[in-house]
Amino acid sequence: MSFFWSRSFLSSRLLLWSLFICNLFGTIYGYIWYESQLRETWVHHPKWQLVFVPDSPTASLFFTLALLFLMFPGVLGKLNFLRTLIEGLAVVTSVKYGVWAVSMIFAGAAQGGELVWQDWMLVASHMAMAVEALLFVRLFKFGTGMLLCAGAWTLLNDAVDYMFEVYPWLPQTLWDNVPEVMVFTFCLTIASVVLGWLALKGAKRTRAKF
Template identity: 65%
Template sequence: MSISFFWSRAFLTNRFLLWLLFWCNLVGTVYGYMWYGQQMEYTIANHAIWQVIFVPDSPTASLFFTLAFLFLLYPPKSLALKGFSLLIEALAVVTSVKYGIWAVSIIFAGAAQGDHLVWQDWMLVASHLTMAVEALLFVRFFRFGTIMLIPAAAWTFLNDIVDYTYGVYPWLPNELLDHLFAVQNFTLGLTLFSVVLSWFVLRLAKRKTI
């Protein structure tokens, strides 16, 4: 068996694997919201309540991907649900690439400034790298087109703007607090990179299916 089989359509769209990934993403989403629980409570207590929506970045990305897997398993029939599923797919890809790379970068940037890494950091590195790889592997099986990248990009940029305007960005290692402006610029640049990369991979995937 060739190693290429493990990223083939036959393997990746097998219903057993899709269900396995659905449950893995769902469990990761729940754990992620629990991880952000303290910051969400702090935000509700000290900020306008609507800002809490923008706090749990990575869990929301994995929630989008959980729903995207559900739509792969059960393709929607109604026009409204089809449109919703296309938006969810685009959001899943853009945000998973963005926050997958972002979390790993911030963890290692903090370590480079003197932060001591513990086992939870390595767990986060592995899980967030998986988010980005998962997005790039499955984009070719999604049905959304280039147009849907526009609202996905708008949401992700809005998240960045709210995060760094109102101070509800994910809590950073203390070693990076003196570099907040650099983190902000990196985050905005990474959003642009993620949108462009998603567009490129999507175009490449669609071209190969023609």
């Protein structure tokens, strides 16, 4: 089983292309999913807040771009600063919003909400976001500095979400729990940075052995 999270398997062209295509289509679907909220934000909020609305698809976009740097290192090799920034953002946001979405779906269901097939599809896809990001840390080049930058951006996103009420629309059963959701969201961002750092340290130890 260890083969399936080995460097040779994760760096294979077949897997990279497969993940790139899946994440690209998932990103497009995610932005379509946010269409109604984006329209409402456009009408009722300052335009600069639009970038903070579609959280999960933007996280998926970061990971999709990070895969491009792995697939075409020669062509994109000179963009090292951009690469490491995107990688840091991909890890922090994919872990954070992957876990966040699953948590909100089950929290809503625990308070009486109904789970439909779209919910199970979202659970599977968002858990995959978190897992793939942590697995690919060993192939990424970002360091602690970029991880902290990604964490700072994600905390800014959290602040804008809840200060200006552009956070992702919640299940109806959670409408009375926005303060608790806000606290959970900020804590999850910090936890995602810590998980990314632990994965980064683990990857460095693994590389040092070989």
